Amino acid sequence: MLRVLLLTLSVIAITYAELCKPDAQNAFKVRLSIKTALGENAYAWDANEEYLFKAMVAFAMRRYSSKSTTQISNVLLCNVTDRVSFWFVVTDPSKNVTTVPGSEVEAAIRMNRNRINSAFLLSDKTLQFLKITSTLSPPVEPSTPAWLIVFGVVLCLIVAGIVFLIVAGIKKHKKKNKESTERENLEEKCEVTVTVENGIPCETLDLKAGHINGVFAADAERFTSL
Amino acid sequence: LSVPPEIPKEDGRPKWDNKFQYILSCIGFAVGLGNVWRFPYLCQIHGGGAFLIPYIIALLFEGIPLLHLELALGQCLRKGSIGAWNSISPYLGGVGVGSWMVSVLVSLYYNTVLTWVMWYFINSFQEPLPWSVCPLNENRTGLNEECYESTAVNYFWYRKTLNITPDVTETGTLQWWLILCLGTCWAIVYLCTIRGIETTGKAIYVTALFPYLVLTIFLIHGLTLPGATDGLAYLFTPNLNTLKNPRVWLDAATQIFFSLSLAFGGLIAFSSYNPPKNDCEKDAVTVALVNSVTSLYASIPVFSVLGFKATTGYWECLDRNIISIINEFDLPEESIMRQNYTAWISFLNSSYPEKIAGLKLKNCDLQEFLDQSVSGTGLAFIIFTQAIMLMPGSQAWAILFFIMLFCLGLSSMFGNIEGVFTPLLELPAIPKLIPKELLSGIICLICFLIALCFTLGSGSYWIDIFDSYAGSLPLLVIAFLEVIGVVYVYKIKRFSKDVEMMTGRKPHLYWQITWRFISPLLLLIVFVAFVILQIQKPPSYAAWNPKYEGFPMKEDKVYPPWVLAICVLLAVLPCVFVPLVALFHLIKRTHRTKDSSFVPPEVFSCQGTNS
Numbered sequence: 047m048l049r050v051l052l053l054t055l056s057v058i059a060i061t062y063a064e065l066c067k068p069d070a071q072n073a074f075k076v077r078l079s080i081k082t083a084l085g086e087n088a089y090a091w092d093a094n095e096e097y098l099f100k101a102m103v104a105f106a107m108r109r110y111s112s113k114s115t116t117q118i119s120n121v122l123l124c125n126v127t128d129r130v131s132f133w134f135v136v137t138d139p140s141k142n143v144t145t146v147p148g149s150e151v152e153a154a155i156r157m158n159r160n161r162i163n164s165a166f167l168l169s170d171k172t173l174q175f176l177k178i179t180s181t182l183s184p185p186v187e188p189s190t191p192a193w194l195i196v197f198g199v200v201l202c203l204i205v206a207g208i209v210f211l212i213v214a215g216i217k218k219h220k221k222k223n224k225e226s227t228e229r230e231n232l233e234e235k236c237e238v239t240v241t242v243e244n245g246i247p248c249e250t251l252d253l254k255a256g257h258i259n260g261v262f263a264a265d266a267e268r269f270t271s272l
Numbered sequence: 273l274s275v276p277p278e279i280p281k282e283d284g285r286p287k288w289d290n291k292f293q294y295i296l297s298c299i300g301f302a303v304g305l306g307n308v309w310r311f312p313y314l315c316q317i318h319g320g321g322a323f324l325i326p327y328i329i330a331l332l333f334e335g336i337p338l339l340h341l342e343l344a345l346g347q348c349l350r351k352g353s354i355g356a357w358n359s360i361s362p363y364l365g366g367v368g369v370g371s372w373m374v375s376v377l378v379s380l381y382y383n384t385v386l387t388w389v390m391w392y393f394i395n396s397f398q399e400p401l402p403w404s405v406c407p408l409n410e411n412r413t414g415l416n417e418e419c420y421e422s423t424a425v426n427y428f429w430y431r432k433t434l435n436i437t438p439d440v441t442e443t444g445t446l447q448w449w450l451i452l453c454l455g456t457c458w459a460i461v462y463l464c465t466i467r468g469i470e471t472t473g474k475a476i477y478v479t480a481l482f483p484y485l486v487l488t489i490f491l492i493h494g495l496t497l498p499g500a501t502d503g504l505a506y507l508f509t510p511n512l513n514t515l516k517n518p519r520v521w522l523d524a525a526t527q528i529f530f531s532l533s534l535a536f537g538g539l540i541a542f543s544s545y546n547p548p549k550n551d552c553e554k555d556a557v558t559v560a561l562v563n564s565v566t567s568l569y570a571s572i573p574v575f576s577v578l579g580f581k582a583t584t585g586y587w588e589c590l591d592r593n594i595i596s597i598i599n600e601f602d603l604p605e606e607s608i609m610r611q612n613y614t615a616w617i618s619f620l621n622s623s624y625p626e627k628i629a630g631l632k633l634k635n636c637d638l639q640e641f642l643d644q645s646v647s648g649t650g651l652a653f654i655i656f657t658q659a660i661m662l663m664p665g666s667q668a669w670a671i672l673f674f675i676m677l678f679c680l681g682l683s684s685m686f687g688n689i690e691g692v693f694t695p696l697l698e699l700p701a702i703p704k705l706i707p708k709e710l711l712s713g714i715i716c717l718i719c720f721l722i723a724l725c726f727t728l729g730s731g732s733y734w735i736d737i738f739d740s741y742a743g744s745l746p747l748l749v750i751a752f753l754e755v756i757g758v759v760y761v762y763k764i765k766r767f768s769k770d771v772e773m774m775t776g777r778k779p780h781l782y783w784q785i786t787w788r789f790i791s792p793l794l795l796l797i798v799f800v801a802f803v804i805l806q807i808q809k810p811p812s813y814a815a816w817n818p819k820y821e822g823f824p825m826k827e828d829k830v831y832p833p834w835v836l837a838i839c840v841l842l843a844v845l846p847c848v849f850v851p852l853v854a855l856f857h858l859i860k861r862t863h864r865t866k867d868s869s870f871v872p873p874e875v876f877s878c879q880g881t882n883s
Contacts, residue, residue, distance in 0.1 A: 127602035196394040
């Protein structure tokens with residue numbers, strides 16, 4: 047009895063070994079880069095993690111085709127290396143000792159890739175299913191391109207500055223015109239002062255300067271202008 | 273006898289608020305984009321620290337004397353470039369017109385470079401940076417092909433910014449985003465130059481000083497980056513053998529010359545607003561030294577960052593190889609590190625040579641990464657943006673970097689625009705009733721409309737043409753004529769007396785010798801060497817052509833004849849005014865030989881022009 051049991055088990059083991067080996071039919075290679083992804087929080091790859099992996103694959107198969115009754119024991123892992131890479135194959139629960147076609151497994155994995163990644167705290171890049179390509183996520187496009195907003199702000203500031211400067215310039219121009227008419231009136235008064243107070247030129251009233259030597263003041267006109 | 277203190281001259285000429293503003297404006301004009309992206313490149317390819325020897329020699333015998341000459345000229349004659357040269361001699365009026373023409377041409381394309389900086393600046397506010405990821409292709413199966421074959425940074429520059437055409441003859445369409453940015457840039461220039469030096473004098477405090485702040489920040493950050501010391505060692509290690517190559521001396525002379533922004537007329541315009549009694553000698557030495565020190569100072573962060581980029585590239589190359597090996601041999605992660613990579617490689621090569629050969633590992637050499645030297649727009653928009661992507665907080669670094677470039681370029685634009693604006697204000701043809709604001713607005717508007725050509729698909733090729741032909745050769749000619757004109761037409765003795773009056777001491781023997789002999793001779797040699805080098809090979813350009821077999825390498829193409837004609841026109845146009853104006857005055861003189869109102873130029877002197 048024991049001998050028959052042993053024989054059956056060894057036959058099953060050998061058959062399974064036949065099913066799961068590198069480059070077998072419908073087998074996929076998986077490669078994990080745990081240390082790259084998690085750094086110091088990296089966990090060690092042991093039998094428990096392998097169990098979780100089998101569970102996730104079984105879960106994926108079940109979710110993919112609702113009539114599937116894949117058990118954890120249907121997922122076979124082999125050739126686990128230190129890299130943390132291994133091959134796996136999914137056997138058909140209804141038919142004995144046959145593997146589920148690779149296309150089904152691929153579709154199932156693809157559909158549930160996100161769940162499988164999160165179970166291991168990894169991403170598409172660090173949990174690689176060689177031969178199963180991941181779909182690229184669509185680019186995130188905001189409704190208004192960000193640069194237009196910045197551009198709008200910059201332009202508004204500049205236009206405000208220009209308008210301010212032009213308006214200030216016009217105001218200064220008007221004030222200067224008003225002042226020059228006032229100064230003409232003042233100068234008339236000054237000329238009267240000059241004739242009354244001998245030789246004090248009007249400009250000294252505006253300047254904080256000290257004395258102006260009359261000789262030098264007249265000297266400036268000696269050079270002819272061209 | 274009490275000497276009256278400074279009575280402000282009531283000649284209506286605007287003046288600087290204080291001396292510091294004037295010095296800062298000159299420094300801002302001289303210190304520009306070339307200090308950041310041309311000088312470090314020249315240092316690198318011409319033997320590192322050894323390049324400083326021809327550079328300092330050129331500075332002493334060409335840069336400082338010419339700078340002093342221009343500043344003294346403007347301060348003495350108190351007019352813009354056209355008016356100043358007309359005052360020296362009507363026959364030399366063409367020199368002023370030539371300067372003015374060059375300023376116009378350079379203003380046109382220089383602001384377009386600032387447009388590109390502004391475009392990158394406003395794109396730096398996004399997360400992730402738009403030049404860090406490749407967009408997907410139309411059916412979303414993979415990355416965009418052009419981007420995938422080159423890099424994301426290249427793609428953003430050539431496609432998303434320039435939308436460049438494969439050939440200079442294909443003009444492409446106007447790029448609307450560049451037009452928006454160009455309009456903004458010209459609006460900023462208008463805002464700052466609206467009333468001439470009254471407004472630029474205020475703006476210069478920010479635009480001239482802010483780049484130094486950013487350079488210091490980049491210096492401190494750059495020195496903390498890994499690989500910075502490799503980059504700096506590579507830059508500064510002197511290789512004296514390169515000095516045997518005459519090309520090095522030519523590059524040093526041209527770099528000093530173009531870096532100080534001589535012969536544009538902008539410096540003459542700036543110093544014409546000075547009071548006559550101002551020490552222009554000290555100013556010249558100060559500005560030249562600050563310009564050179566800034567070049568050196570800027571090369572330190574630039575090369576720290578380049579060293580960092582080279583090191584990161586080298587590490588990425590190593591990491592790629594390590595991953596290939598680990599995957600192939602199923603070794604545990606982190607068993608091969610960068611440090612023991614060479615040991616592992618030799619071990620594996622001896623045990624499994626066929627497997628290693630099958631992996632097709634790339635040979636990673638740090639020297640090769642460091643050797644990738646680029647100057648100009650390539651340095652700023654491709655290399656530096658790539659390096660910034662690798663730094664944490666890349667948005668902030670990108671924003672700082674592009675604001676710095678913008679300020680550097682803007683302060684140089686002020687000098688260019690003053691070189692255009694000041695002579696126009698003094699032209700008798702412009703009625704005095706036109707307010708300054710209107711004139712500067714008209715100038716900015718006309719320049720903006722013409723510069724729209726540079727926003728076409730082939731725009732960047734045209735900017736290279738303008739830069740190589742309008743912004744180089746005519747300046748050498750004009751500078752040579754300036755020195756000859758002042759020394760031999762105005763007569764050096766009279767000029768020395770004018771300088772003595774302004775600075776209060778006789779010009780030193782050094783100035784006499786350099787002004788009379790050394791600088792003109794040096795300029796002549798540089799000019800001849802420059803022309804010879806240009807003639808030696810047919811002018812070609814590197815085109816970005818995605819359909820080229822060697823893509824992503826650029827395709828070398830030759831300019832078609834009509835483009836060559838435009839190149840020659842650009843180089844000759846400013847220079848041709850000199851003989852034209854001289855001829856015009858000669859003809860005018862022969863028609864009125866006995867006219868007593870014609871004053872011979874000899875009577876002219878510095879003191880008498882203050883009217």
